[in-house]
Structures are given as structure tokens and as C-alpha cells.
Amino acid sequence: MTLIVSSGFLHAGVMDKAAMEKAFPSPYVVGDKDETLPVWPLYQQISTDTPLVGYAFESIDLAAIPGFAGIPFNLLVAIDPNGSFLSVRVLSHHEPVFLEGLGEKPLIDFAQQYTGISLMQNIKIDAKPTLGSANNSANAYIDGVTKATASVRIFNQSLLSSSLKVAREKLGYAKGRDPDLIARIKPDMFEPMSWQELVDEGLIVKYRFSNQEVETLFAGTIGEGQDPEGAEAPDETFVELYAANLTVPTVGRNLLLPQAWEYIKNNIGSNDQLLLVLGKGRYSFVGEDFVRGKVPERLSLNQADLPIEMRDFDLDDRLSLFDLEYKLKLPDDLEGFEWKLFHVIGQAGLDPAYPAEFKLNVTRQKGWLYPESATEGLAFKVPIPEHYVAAAETDNKTWHSLWAGRKVDIVILITGLLVLTIVLVKYRILTGPAQRLRWFRPLYLLFTLVFIGWYAQGQLSIVNITGVLQALEAGRSLAFFLYDPMTVLLWAYIGITFFVWGRGTFCGWLCPFGALQELIGKLLAFIKLPQLKVSTQLDARLKWIKYIVLATILIIAIVSVPLTGSVVEIEPFKTSITLMFDRSWPFVLWAVVLLLLSLFVYKGYCRYICPLGAGLAIFGKLRIYNWLPRRSECGQPCQLCKNRCEYQSIEQSGKIDYDECFQCLDCVVIYDSDEQCVPLIVEKRQGRKLKTRKSGDDLIASS
Known part of the structure; x- marks a missing residue:
């Protein structure tokens, strides 16, 4: 990979189609630049087919974040349709520590570490995996560059900010909200509560859907009347659900054992969220084909009509690495409920100031040989009471984590x-x-x-x-x-x-x-x-x-x-x-x-x-004001401080030139010493009082 140092400040991207084709040669095929977003689709020639394999773009077109010298990085980035980095290259930069000194190789090596990492992971720079988390796909660990901490953090922010804009527009991420500009769950707000108190507080919500309510959803579709069991007992429960945001400390700490809570805090990003769903009834919210650690098929998450990806947070499997005896602390009447934790990364932009909107998708089929299907969703919301949330701020940037670290x-x-x-x-x-x-x-x-x-x-x-x-x-x-x-x-x-x-x-x-x-x-x-x-x-x-x-x-x-x-x-x-x-x-x-x-x-x-x-x-x-003390005799006639001042910041008149004074305080030592200061020596011998002045001022006080 070749690093090109900018010959000038880049206000916009420099790549045209010919340059992109050179950067992504065969088997890639570079499509035409998007008319609404400065990205280039990448295709791959496979036999007679050319499927879309990614998008390429310049970071400066989407996130021109100034570097340490005030000038943005320009990165050439390619991500695949799943949000993983295919390539990260440095087109231009003006970071002093990399132009000379360390040289550019450490920056090149740093950029190459992103290949294969997903935007769905929490990227941690200079962090060491905790016990059992080295293979934890939720986190990606990148080695930083010694003596270039600020530069690599700005690099990372430039890369993620630009990539997430593409992901929100092209890959179905929650494009309605900038993840840097959303509210935050208050991390230190905790109060001991029982399950029922959490429900009363609105931190746990309960929903019950009857067979009749589900049948009503399918009215007028091919799924109507396809549930004989429900028709026999229309008022019986189809599914009963409880849901909560476990990232809220009052919820998480009351429902989890301390070891589990600490593990969660250490293994998800600072802005990630964990959503708890419990269910019981005729219909499982995860289904028989559910794969642990994956995106659930039956349950979907939206906010403001935009999809947000969530994945199963396989807590039991993770905690088994530590031999922890773990269970969710539930009341006796809920012991039979199945439950799952779903992980939403901070980059997805789920705003805790607004309800998380779930849909439990129910599918019915009609016919036997070639059945037709119809799917309807049971909607339910998980809000967080507003006093558990810090309002959105315009400066919620990733520098916060650097200060915390x-x-x-x-x-x-x-x-x-x-x-x-x-x-x-x-x-x-x-x-x-x-x-x-x-x-x-x-x-x-x-x-x-x-x-x-x-x-x-x-x-x-x-x-x-x-x-x-x-x-x-x-x-x-x-x-x-x-x-x-x-x-x-x-x-x-x-x-x-x-x-x-x-x-x-x-x-x-x-x-x-x-x-x-x-x-x-x-x-x-x-x-x-x-x-x-x-x-x-x-x-x-x-x-x-x-x-x-x-x-x-x-x-x-x-x-x-x-x-x-x-x-x-x-x-x-x-x-x-x-x-x-x-x-x-x-x-x-x-x-x-x-x-x-x-x-x-x-x-x-x-x-x-x-x-x-x-x-x-x-x-x-x-x-x-002039704060260093002077006497009327300073410079008139005593020149001791002037001659002793190694910075030569005391004038012939005894006035201190504060523009050149380095505040070593040596002159004050002389001033206070009746063994060095000539006026004080004279005072001791003659028994008279001396006057004090501030540097450059007239006589103002007695010493």
C-alpha cells in the first residue's frame, strides 16, 4: 500500500473513476459514483455475474475531522455489504509525528489492522482483551502507536464517522440518528428495586397479546383463519412479553448478579445497549431455528421507522468462561419464561431518549404443497423514563473515552x-x-x-x-x-x-x-x-x-x-x-x-x-499586575539582581521585563535575603526601614 502525503490542504476527495479502478483492480469492477452520496460501488466479476461486494469512498468527503495539525486525514476506505472493512488506506495526512520522527510506516501498519473488522464491533485502541474476551466477536482490539495517541484517535474517528455515514445510507443502519449526537443512559444512577418496583417505575414493560388480537392482524390476508387452536380459545394468551433496557444500572444491577454486571460493563462499548426480552405462551419470540449469537429471525428492532440491528448477547456461554453460576433474578411466577439479551452497538444510533420499537413477527401459511405465507408484526415499545437519560449534546464525540482512559x-x-x-x-x-x-x-x-x-x-x-x-x-x-x-x-x-x-x-x-x-x-x-x-x-x-x-x-x-x-x-x-x-x-x-x-x-x-x-x-x-516585589533601591543604585539574572530580564532601572522573565524566583531569593540583598544589608547596619515597590511601579508600600 502506498502512502501519498498531501501537497496541499484537501477540501474534497481527489479520486476519480480511473484512480478508483487503479486502487481496486480486477477482480473488482468499479461502478459509477453515486449521485447522492460520494461513494463508488464495487462489484466482483464471478463467471457471468457481477454481485455488489462493497462501497469505496474517501473519508474527507464525509467526515473532514481536523488532525493534530488542524488538517483532516483523507482515507480511502472500502466496506462490504455487511459493514466489514475490505481496505483502509491513507491517501493524505499532515500529522507532524508521522511526517518525520516516527515516519509513515507505523501509520500504514495501524491502518491495515482495520481490514476484516466490522462496524458492528466495538473497536478498542490500545486496550487489552480481558480474560475470555480475546475471541469475543463483539470487540476488536487494535494496537495504537506510541507517541501518536491523539493522531490515531483522530484517524479512528475520521474512519468510523465516514464509514457509518455510508453504512446508514447504504447498509440499512439506523441512518436517522448520528450515534455521536444521541442521548446517553446515566451510568451512575442506581436505586435498589424489586421486580415489581421496576415495573411500577416503567423500567420494565409488560405486554400480553391474545389469540384474538393476533387473528385481527391477519384479517383480510391469506393468513386469516389459519390458527384453529387460537380460534377455539380467542381470549387465551398467544404470547406474554416483558422487556427492559438492561444497560440502565437500576435495571441491570437489580436483575443480574454482581459478577455478571461487571462482565457486561467490561465487554460492551460505552454507548452500547443491552435489551432484555422475556416471553411465555404459545409462540416463542426466538423460535426453534434460533442461532445463539445471531440476529433473531422473529424479533426486529426499529426506531423512527428505521431498522436497527441487534444480536443475541449469549451471556450464558460467555459467563461459562469464568465458571460463574448465573441466572436472571426473576420472581417465582416468571421462572418458566424464556429470556434473551440482545446487543445493540453504539454505532447503530439507538437513542435511549426515545422508545425502542420492537416487532414480534408472526408468520402463517395457507396451503400444503405450495403454501402461501403472510407475516404480521406484534408491536411493543421499551421506553426509558427520562430521568434515567442524559439529554443529547453536540459534543458527545469519541474523545470522551480517551479522557476517561x-x-x-x-x-x-x-x-x-x-x-x-x-x-x-x-x-x-x-x-x-x-x-x-x-x-x-x-x-x-x-x-x-x-x-x-x-x-x-x-x-x-x-x-x-x-x-x-x-x-x-x-x-x-x-x-x-x-x-x-x-x-x-x-x-x-x-x-x-x-x-x-x-x-x-x-x-x-x-x-x-x-x-x-x-x-x-x-x-x-x-x-x-x-x-x-x-x-x-x-x-x-x-x-x-x-x-x-x-x-x-x-x-x-x-x-x-x-x-x-x-x-x-x-x-x-x-x-x-x-x-x-x-x-x-x-x-x-x-x-x-x-x-x-x-x-x-x-x-x-x-x-x-x-x-x-x-x-x-x-x-x-x-x-x-506586576507581581514580583521591588524596592526603591533596585536599580537605583543596586544592580545585584540585574547582574545575577541569567535571563537578562531585569532592566538597568531595576524594572522586571515580564515578557522575558521566566519566573525562576532567583531575584526574590535575593530580595528576601539579608545576606545577599544590598539594601537589606545596609538596613541591618543602619537600622532604617526600606520601601517596597512592584516591578516598574512607583513606591507603594513598606516592607
Whole structure:
């Protein structure tokens, strides 16, 4: 399979019939493109017959979901009439991690795993089959790609969203409802109830059909009068039915043993539903020819007049794998009822806010040698009381499962951000005794590098900004960010702290590459490499470079998507943090050169080159107040903090340049130390009070 990297942003599909015929050669025969839906029917030449064997389409025509760089994948997909993937190929993409770094082979291999998987299965990425579920046809397990979690999730969403649109239109899926935009059963709403209480609550519904009611259905058809037994006892029961949605916790947990309930929760998709049907009477709702695990012949499911596929959820067989003693907890008078669980996958679009509409099909025949048949349906509905259902939302996308799967990571990150917030608000916790800052800062930078950067892949990047710019320019949603919870949380935190502390919160504490530079410097401090002190004038000029780099990247991002992918490589973040130096040598060399530069020119990349830092400095001007303390003597005449500041962000006047301040708090340590701060030393000697000011402000308070 050949991977074609886009030479530009694809607003629509690129395949014509000739290209499709090349992609699907003999024995496939490519039909004409559908006039109502951008799909190509695929036929197969078998002797003199050419049966329909599938549909081919481009994902970008049906679900142009922006990737991590703000540009959609374009996938060439073929599905068969049963909803199984015949082929999944990547026509184009612009995912930074696959363009360079990991290369395209992992993406190709990832796409190939979908072949043979059905849309009726729950596709689980990076999930491990639980005991006994490896052969469970309800689930399909796909290996993800390390360091590309967000990209493969967006790939999966693009594939499923486009494929389900074709399936709903062409394969009879519930095309009336988008499975991402339906209501959800509340997962935590539970109350202990008896069987009768469940019936009274409306969670279990009962239907009874008499022989006469069934006879009435066949009136005027060839089936009329073909039930002598029913005619003799018209008021007797033809079939008695109970039905419920077992996915509702109040139903499932009250009717199932705890082991069975846990097994069900772990072996169906988060939006799947299990429907319970019990029956007794002259007519079985499953029939003698019923095959376990298959679609029932006699019972059909609809919603809004559209068919929805359901399959027998063969719970007894599944649970036998675990040697569980299992039975449905029924009242004594229902012990003789036969019962089945039917599985409806989330992709089918069964909306729990509306009743599930069943039909029990009854067939009668007339004649003996060449009998004629007539079929009528006994209709019954299974509603869910509204307070057990969460209303439909427009953002019920598959990113929810990704966030749920990273709960531990999210808690750790939020805890780390909370600690940093406390430290920056109550900074004198660290700066009072100077040694506290000496041990706390390296430890926090280690947390930033190892957890936020290398483990959680939370390195913010100029790619985030160019992705937003390109998505907005193309009129596309920014929802692609939601596939990376670390990025969302970090940007949200930075967005808030812009108003409080400015740029330095990220650049000084939360940037993994910045942390790597500083930690390497501290580890090699014993070598005592000569540090180059850039003159004040040259430093001021060099700091403009990053703004020029930022402006250049943003302009290129608007005019040329492919070139954007090249110019953003001025950032070493992907090489050193995302891919941990597992990359081709030119990129590794560039990252190493920048790290070596930082040994001689303190954080030279951050101060002079980083386009993300330039963007953050611009937004950092939203800062409401100058929070680092200054005295009237700071810069007038004392220059100690200015000379000690390795970022050279303190001006001759003593004012702190917050656009360049990385909030290392070293100047505050000096400020609070009566052994370092010259004005405090003088104060001790002369016994006079000093005045305090905020950076850049007039005298405002006494210390």
C-alpha cells in the first residue's frame, strides 16, 4: 500500500473513476459514483455475474475531522455489504509525528489492522482483551502507536464517522440518528428495586397479546383463519412479553448478579445497549431455528421507522468462561419464561431518549404443497423514563473515552498544576530559606520533563497555534484538540495564568524542553563551562529574532500547509520530547546543538529563537499586575539582581521585563535575603526601614 502525503490542504476527495479502478483492480469492477452520496460501488466479476461486494469512498468527503495539525486525514476506505472493512488506506495526512520522527510506516501498519473488522464491533485502541474476551466477536482490539495517541484517535474517528455515514445510507443502519449526537443512559444512577418496583417505575414493560388480537392482524390476508387452536380459545394468551433496557444500572444491577454486571460493563462499548426480552405462551419470540449469537429471525428492532440491528448477547456461554453460576433474578411466577439479551452497538444510533420499537413477527401459511405465507408484526415499545437519560449534546464525540482512559494522568497533571499555583501565589514558601527553591525547582522541572513531556506527551508547540490558524482559515472546528487532554489542560491553565503571571509560568516551569535544558545545565555545573554573557544591547536585539521567526511561521501557515510542516521544525520539541531523540540524524543534531548552546548561553533557544515563547510573550501582555516585589533601591543604585539574572530580564532601572522573565524566583531569593540583598544589608547596619515597590511601579508600600 502506498502512502501519498498531501501537497496541499484537501477540501474534497481527489479520486476519480480511473484512480478508483487503479486502487481496486480486477477482480473488482468499479461502478459509477453515486449521485447522492460520494461513494463508488464495487462489484466482483464471478463467471457471468457481477454481485455488489462493497462501497469505496474517501473519508474527507464525509467526515473532514481536523488532525493534530488542524488538517483532516483523507482515507480511502472500502466496506462490504455487511459493514466489514475490505481496505483502509491513507491517501493524505499532515500529522507532524508521522511526517518525520516516527515516519509513515507505523501509520500504514495501524491502518491495515482495520481490514476484516466490522462496524458492528466495538473497536478498542490500545486496550487489552480481558480474560475470555480475546475471541469475543463483539470487540476488536487494535494496537495504537506510541507517541501518536491523539493522531490515531483522530484517524479512528475520521474512519468510523465516514464509514457509518455510508453504512446508514447504504447498509440499512439506523441512518436517522448520528450515534455521536444521541442521548446517553446515566451510568451512575442506581436505586435498589424489586421486580415489581421496576415495573411500577416503567423500567420494565409488560405486554400480553391474545389469540384474538393476533387473528385481527391477519384479517383480510391469506393468513386469516389459519390458527384453529387460537380460534377455539380467542381470549387465551398467544404470547406474554416483558422487556427492559438492561444497560440502565437500576435495571441491570437489580436483575443480574454482581459478577455478571461487571462482565457486561467490561465487554460492551460505552454507548452500547443491552435489551432484555422475556416471553411465555404459545409462540416463542426466538423460535426453534434460533442461532445463539445471531440476529433473531422473529424479533426486529426499529426506531423512527428505521431498522436497527441487534444480536443475541449469549451471556450464558460467555459467563461459562469464568465458571460463574448465573441466572436472571426473576420472581417465582416468571421462572418458566424464556429470556434473551440482545446487543445493540453504539454505532447503530439507538437513542435511549426515545422508545425502542420492537416487532414480534408472526408468520402463517395457507396451503400444503405450495403454501402461501403472510407475516404480521406484534408491536411493543421499551421506553426509558427520562430521568434515567442524559439529554443529547453536540459534543458527545469519541474523545470522551480517551479522557476517561487517562483519568490517572489527568489527576496527576492537575495536582502538579495545583502545586505550581500554590508556589507562585505563596512564592515566599520557597524563597524564604533559599535552599527550598534549590531543591524544589529541579524536582518540579524533573516532573515537567519526565511526566508532562516524555510520559504524558504534553509538550505545547507552535504546531498548536498553526493548527488553530489553519483550521480557522478553513472554517473547521477546533475539536481536534480534545483528543489530547494534556494539551487542552495545559493550554487552559496557561490561558488563565496569562492574566496573573504572564509568559513565564509556562516557559519557566511547564515547558519540558526548557526543563531539559536547565536540568542538563545543573547536572554539568561541576564542569564549570564558561558562560557567555551577552551584552545588554546585543541581548535586546537577539530577543527580536523569535518574533521574526513567529511571524514567518504564521504567514507560511496561511499560504502553504506543506511548507508549514517544514518551518515548524525549528522547534526541537518533537525530536527531544515527543520522540525522545528517536529520529533521523539531522533533527537529532539540531536538538543537540540547541542543548549545547544552552550550556554556554543560558537557555539561548528559549530566549532568542523559540516562536512559541514569542507567542506566549505577546499574550503575556494580558498580565494584570506586576507581581514580583521591588524596592526603591533596585536599580537605583543596586544592580545585584540585574547582574545575577541569567535571563537578562531585569532592566538597568531595576524594572522586571515580564515578557522575558521566566519566573525562576532567583531575584526574590535575593530580595528576601539579608545576606545577599544590598539594601537589606545596609538596613541591618543602619537600622532604617526600606520601601517596597512592584516591578516598574512607583513606591507603594513598606516592607
